[in-house]
Amino acid sequence: xxxxxxxxxxxxxxxxxxxxxxxxxPSRELWExxxxxxxxxxxxxxxxxxxxxxxxxxxxxxxxxxxxxxDFLTSEDGRLGVxxxxxxxxxxxxxxxxxxxxxxxxxxxxxxSAGLRARQLYELRFxxxxxxxxxxxxxxxxxxxxxxDERFFGIGPTTSTDNESNFKHExxxxxxxxxxxxxxxxxxxxxxxxxxxxxAGGEDDRKPSxxxxxxxxxxxxxxxxxxxGEVQVAFQYDGRNRPVRPSxxxxxxxxxxxxxxxxxxxxxxxxxxxxxxxxxxxxRARILRFRLAGQFADPFDDREIxxxxxxxxxxxxxxxxxxxxxxxxxxxxxxxxEYRYPIWRVLDAHLFVDAGQVAGSIFDDFKTGDLEFTxxxxxxxxxxxxxxxxxxxxxGDDGVRVHFTLN
Amino acid sequence: MIGILRGPTPADQHGGSLSHFVLxxxxxxxxxxxxxxxxxxGFNVPDPVPDDRRDIPPPNKQKxxxxxxxxxxxxxxxFGQMFDNxxxxxxxxxxxxQAMNVNAFDEIDDSSWFTNRNAKKQMPIEEIKRGPNTxxxxxxxxxxxxxxxxxxxxxxxxxxxxxxGGRFVIKFDPKGWPEMTTSAExxxxxxxxxxxxNTPENYLTYFDPKILRVGDVMIEDNGEKRSMNENDLRNIxxxxxxxxxxxxxxxxxxxxxxxxxxxxKYHKTRKDDPNxxxxxxxxxxxxxxxxIAAWLNHYDTKANxxxxxxxxxxxxxxxxxxxxxxxxxxxxxxxxxxxxxxxYENTFDPHQVTLNTLALGLYVPSWEKxxxxxxxxIGLFDSHAFHPQKFKFIFPNLAFExxxxxxxxxxxxxxxxxxxEQLEAAVSVAEYSDPNAAAYxxxxxxxxxxxxxxxxxxxxxxxxxxDVADGALSFTDLAFERGYxxxxxxxxxxxxxxxxxxxxxxxxxxxRSTGSLSIPLPPSESGLLEVRLRNRIGDGDKWSKxxxxxxxxxxxxxxxxxxxxxxxx
Numbered sequence: 001x002x003x004x005x006x007x008x009x010x011x012x013x014x015x016x017x018x019x020x021x022x023x024x025x026p027s028r029e030l031w032e033x034x035x036x037x038x039x040x041x042x043x044x045x046x047x048x049x050x051x052x053x054x055x056x057x058x059x060x061x062x063x064x065x066x067x068x069x070x071d072f073l074t075s076e077d078g079r080l081g082v083x084x085x086x087x088x089x090x091x092x093x094x095x096x097x098x099x100x101x102x103x104x105x106x107x108x109x110x111x112x113s114a115g116l117r118a119r120q121l122y123e124l125r126f127x128x129x130x131x132x133x134x135x136x137x138x139x140x141x142x143x144x145x146x147x148x149d150e151r152f153f154g155i156g157p158t159t160s161t162d163n164e165s166n167f168k169h170e171x172x173x174x175x176x177x178x179x180x181x182x183x184x185x186x187x188x189x190x191x192x193x194x195x196x197x198x199x200a201g202g203e204d205d206r207k208p209s210x211x212x213x214x215x216x217x218x219x220x221x222x223x224x225x226x227x228x229g230e231v232q233v234a235f236q237y238d239g240r241n242r243p244v245r246p247s248x249x250x251x252x253x254x255x256x257x258x259x260x261x262x263x264x265x266x267x268x269x270x271x272x273x274x275x276x277x278x279x280x281x282x283x284r285a286r287i288l289r290f291r292l293a294g295q296f297a298d299p300f301d302d303r304e305i306x307x308x309x310x311x312x313x314x315x316x317x318x319x320x321x322x323x324x325x326x327x328x329x330x331x332x333x334x335x336x337x338e339y340r341y342p343i344w345r346v347l348d349a350h351l352f353v354d355a356g357q358v359a360g361s362i363f364d365d366f367k368t369g370d371l372e373f374t375x376x377x378x379x380x381x382x383x384x385x386x387x388x389x390x391x392x393x394x395x396g397d398d399g400v401r402v403h404f405t406l407n
Numbered sequence: 408m409i410g411i412l413r414g415p416t417p418a419d420q421h422g423g424s425l426s427h428f429v430l431x432x433x434x435x436x437x438x439x440x441x442x443x444x445x446x447x448x449g450f451n452v453p454d455p456v457p458d459d460r461r462d463i464p465p466p467n468k469q470k471x472x473x474x475x476x477x478x479x480x481x482x483x484x485x486f487g488q489m490f491d492n493x494x495x496x497x498x499x500x501x502x503x504x505q506a507m508n509v510n511a512f513d514e515i516d517d518s519s520w521f522t523n524r525n526a527k528k529q530m531p532i533e534e535i536k537r538g539p540n541t542x543x544x545x546x547x548x549x550x551x552x553x554x555x556x557x558x559x560x561x562x563x564x565x566x567x568x569x570x571x572g573g574r575f576v577i578k579f580d581p582k583g584w585p586e587m588t589t590s591a592e593x594x595x596x597x598x599x600x601x602x603x604x605n606t607p608e609n610y611l612t613y614f615d616p617k618i619l620r621v622g623d624v625m626i627e628d629n630g631e632k633r634s635m636n637e638n639d640l641r642n643i644x645x646x647x648x649x650x651x652x653x654x655x656x657x658x659x660x661x662x663x664x665x666x667x668x669x670x671x672k673y674h675k676t677r678k679d680d681p682n683x684x685x686x687x688x689x690x691x692x693x694x695x696x697x698x699i700a701a702w703l704n705h706y707d708t709k710a711n712x713x714x715x716x717x718x719x720x721x722x723x724x725x726x727x728x729x730x731x732x733x734x735x736x737x738x739x740x741x742x743x744x745x746x747x748x749x750x751y752e753n754t755f756d757p758h759q760v761t762l763n764t765l766a767l768g769l770y771v772p773s774w775e776k777x778x779x780x781x782x783x784x785i786g787l788f789d790s791h792a793f794h795p796q797k798f799k800f801i802f803p804n805l806a807f808e809x810x811x812x813x814x815x816x817x818x819x820x821x822x823x824x825x826x827x828e829q830l831e832a833a834v835s836v837a838e839y840s841d842p843n844a845a846a847y848x849x850x851x852x853x854x855x856x857x858x859x860x861x862x863x864x865x866x867x868x869x870x871x872x873x874d875v876a877d878g879a880l881s882f883t884d885l886a887f888e889r890g891y892x893x894x895x896x897x898x899x900x901x902x903x904x905x906x907x908x909x910x911x912x913x914x915x916x917x918x919r920s921t922g923s924l925s926i927p928l929p930p931s932e933s934g935l936l937e938v939r940l941r942n943r944i945g946d947g948d949k950w951s952k953x954x955x956x957x958x959x960x961x962x963x964x965x966x967x968x969x970x971x972x973x974x975x976x
Contacts, residue, residue: 021457021684022457024676024683025454025684025686025689027674027688027689031493032494035492035493036490036491036493039490039492042490043487043490047483050482050483051483053478053483054475054479054483057474057478058472060474061473061474061475062472284771284776286768339767339768341763341767342763342768343760343763343764344752344760345746345748347760349763349768
């Protein structure tokens with residue numbers, strides 16, 4: 001007799017000591033169920049949450065809810081629509097958009113959002129509007145922003161978090177940009193703008209108000225309405241091999257501008273900004289990015305720079321481990337090294353070290369000991385058209401700062 | 408569930424009263440129960456499983472949501488397993504749960520899921536080429552009426568009714584990748600069928616697009632349903648590859664007979680199918696599918712690439728289980744070549760993402776390197792860095808995760824049962840225009856087959872094909888027979904009623920052409936003989952675990968008969 005399944009006995013033959021049961025077999029025996037019970041008790045709350053999430057996914061798939069919502073919020077051709085928006089600084093809200101309404105690639109957006117302590121943003125924006133055929137591109141912005149709890153730590157490179165205060169900053173901005181592109185890589189812009197600033201006491205009760213600690217004379221710009229005019233010229237060169245996840249090449253921008261008070265002659269200054277980034281491919285999508293940047297503000301004779309217009313270290317695009325507004329002064333320089341590596345098909349991780357310093361005159365007052373170093377890392381989710389979301393954690397002497405952006 | 412032929416085991420003696428113990432006692436018991444299996448002097452065979460092709464009433468249609476299923480497998484169940492004490496304990500003690508539908512010889516019987524084919528008896532070349540096909544495919548002279556269409560998504564296609572009333576799903580090659588997807592579909596159909604699985608009848612066809620007629624078809628257009636028109640047909644055809652003579656190469660997949668009731672799951676049983684008794688995660692053919700699917704680069708083994716049909720055969724109506732949709736096997740991803748990561752990462756793989764994050768990009772896996780598409784008609788398919796056990800699928804599969812060494816051996820027996828000639832025959836059905844491409848594909852299939860063989864045959868006792876005749880127990884060493892070991896060498900011990908008759912007898916075979924090894928059995932007397940065997944496995948001198956063959960003597964005739972084979976894991 002050969003041991004092959006074809007020769008295996010029929011049910012009757014096999015059942016010399018047992019009978020073929022027509023009962024469904026349990027996947028676990030009794031002792032396994034008993035032993036697993038404590039674990040199941042612990043897992044139960046997770047099970048509930050995961051089951052609910054799975055159910056929601058199934059429900060969405062069954063009824064195509066996400067597509068129906070998008071269809072409801074956008075026009076049939078996708079050119080008009082309303083989308084939710086979120087930004088930590090201005091909160092959550094909605095954005096109406098209209099694409100290709102004047103020319104191809106043009107876009108109009110109207111945004112309204114609000115957040116904690118009545119942070120508000122209302123904005124009308126026109127992008128990529130062609131002028132004179134396609135000789136020039138233009139963009140237009142009208143914006144109202146209210147930040148009731150902007151932070152202020154003092155001026156200079158050695159300010160302490162013990163001196164933190166907060167102030168309210170409202171602004172109404174109007175801006176026109178005229179741009180000219182030269183080839184694929186070079187772009188020059190002319191920006192004309194007006195901004196009405198109103199500064200008042202901060203609304204975060206956990207910290208003292210800046211208006212309680214400083215006077216208008218000790219801190220230029222405090223408790224003063226002003227209307228600032230702005231003229232700015234920018235040159236940009238983009239030599240990266242691709243705009244999303246660049247692995248080689250460099251990009252640079254040079255911005256020079258004048259800002260002057262229009263309703264009085266208290267404030268007036270020039271600003272020069274330089275930014276240079278270069279990308280170095282190490283091996284198989286492992287990239288090093290080096291960055292050097294600086295901002296240099298210089299007041300006109302007998303005029304001042306409002307403290308909220310000073311160069312700043314602490315914004316997301318500066319040093320990532322610092323609190324917003326952490327260091328302010330006329331000049332700022334920073335350097336950054338970032339190592340990027342892929343961890344999934346649409347997800348990259350990165351590690352960075354940022355360093356920078358503010359000073360009244362960086363060329364005269366730069367001190368190595370005053371350099372602020374922060375480090376950290378994060379993740380960027382991307383697709384071919386751009387970065388979808390980024391989460392970054394920056395660590396510095398003052399603690400941890402979380403940056404999250406969603407496009 | 409274990410049926411005891413010769414007295415209860417210690418595990419069973421305790422099993423009935425376990426619920427009365429407190430937790431600590433339960434843990435102690437479980438440990439003892441797990442260990443008890445090693446010292447068992449009797450032999451256990453699984454409860455026999457009744458034929459699952461009995462007449463049953465029609466079950467309901469079942470739907471599985473792809474994303475929700477992916478979330479369940481990739482997130483919920485993976486997380487839940489961390490809290491599964493019994494599973495973790497089994498892992499800790501190396502006592503995995505064995506498949507529940509095996510017979511006394513560690514094989515599975517033919518069922519509504521599986522039919523023993525090539526591994527049981529070499530199929531002739533013509534049968535390999537024919538596969539599941541019973542006819543000649545759609546009639547290409549007359550008009551084809553489109554009765555269903557998929558206009559959106561990355562892989563367009565439609566369903567037609569030919570001039571003779573035959574209904575087929577028509578699948579294409581993506582533009583720029585001629586022969587790639589259709590070949591994968593055809594070749595894998597033949598190989599999965601010859602392995603034993605139920606597959607649809609898939610036919611290679613070349614048709615003139617002029618024979619297409621748009622029938623009364625509703626399609627989805629941006630979420631809205633509307634009638635299909637000629638423009639939609641043109642849009643579909645614009646996205647598929649066309650041969651130089653204007654004809655279109657396609658696979659025509661014949662509608663499966665019976666009432667289609669949706670995909671099957673790789674876990675639990677179907678509640679409305681009284682024949683479905685064994686939890687799917689514990690079915691040998693679904694666990695072992697992991698080995699065969701890895702061989703054929705069948706990454707997309709999600710539930711929705713299976714199909715249950717309520718069929719009528721031999722006057723009985725029951726549920727038959729099919730594997731479908733092989734367009735994403737071998738080097739094809741359906742609409743493009745296989746991406747390099749396929750087989751090495753799940754679609755979303757939190758475990759791998761975590762490892763990659765912690766590795767800081769310093770580790771570059773070997774599969775990222777040195778891989779190229781040699782033929783556009785094949786896509787990305789090679790044996791570079793192929794590992795049969797580490798191969799990853801679209802998302803974790805509960806049946807695959809339960810694979811034991813015995814299941815792996817079962818799967819490897821099927822994979823290695825395919826001869827070079829059979830593989831050439833299977834590839835020939837794709838009618839590659841470039842013979843070099845066909846030769847390359849056959850070469851890779853052979854290489855991957857041998858990697859599978861070398862891997863699994865070096866982990867278990869590979870003595871097989873047992874037979875008793877003329878007072879001797881004969882068998883073969885599959886690893887030796889199939890060329891994965893240079894020589895067969897084994898030791899045996901014979902016991903009768905617990906008493907040792909022969910201890911550590913040695914057998915050796917150096918020449919594959921001389922056939923099987925043979926052990927003379929002691930003179931016939933009534934009773935049960937246990938022949939314990941172990942063999943050298945792998946490349947070195949490592950011994951396998953013992954395997955026991957039980958031989959009974961008929962009281963009247965004195966003939967020997969095989970009773971059971973107990974293979975260690």
